[in-house]
Amino acid sequence: MDSIEIAWAAGLIEGEGTVCVKGSGGLYVGVSMTDEDVVRKIHSIAGIGTVNMCKKKENRKQVWVWRAGKRSEVIAFIKKIRPYMGARRTSAIDKVFAHDMEHPQWRVPKGELVHGIRSGYKKGCRCKLCKKAESVYNKDLRERRETGNVRNKGNSIKTVVQRVIV
Numbered sequence: 001m002d003s004i005e006i007a008w009a010a011g012l013i014e015g016e017g018t019v020c021v022k023g024s025g026g027l028y029v030g031v032s033m034t035d036e037d038v039v040r041k042i043h044s045i046a047g048i049g050t051v052n053m054c055k056k057k058e059n060r061k062q063v064w065v066w067r068a069g070k071r072s073e074v075i076a077f078i079k080k081i082r083p084y085m086g087a088r089r090t091s092a093i094d095k096v097f098a099h100d101m102e103h104p105q106w107r108v109p110k111g112e113l114v115h116g117i118r119s120g121y122k123k124g125c126r127c128k129l130c131k132k133a134e135s136v137y138n139k140d141l142r143e144r145r146e147t148g149n150v151r152n153k154g155n156s157i158k159t160v161v162q163r164v165i166v
């Protein structure tokens, strides 16, 4: 990203974007709009995240969404755009940084089986806790399919927007 691209990305996010901590604690940066080319451009400039087509609503234009949620990538990206942002989004970005400092990302140690999370189930454990984690995930997945956000591992866009800090 050169400085012109960063400034362009910042401007787009200022107008059409969302930067927030999701209800699940994950970080989120995204843009959703009906101009597919613009959504693809921010994806290509940012070099992170994915582009998805939202489920089309009747009598509405097709909406496209670019979103990124991998913590290290989101942090690096919003650091770059921060100097270009207005007061409201600068403060939203600072809240994301604060959240990142206060809640360091917890990872399952390699090769270890931790019960009560989905990776426990995926590693073959069928204890009560792991089964529960898997069923909660599947229920969430069904809801996300209904809202057309199959690729988003966090909340549906609707939920995310309701929880937006920006």
Ligand SMILES: [Zn+2]
Pocket (backbone or CB within 6 Å): 114, 115, 116, 120, 121, 125, 126, 127, 128, 129, 130, 131
């Ligand atoms: Zn288990």
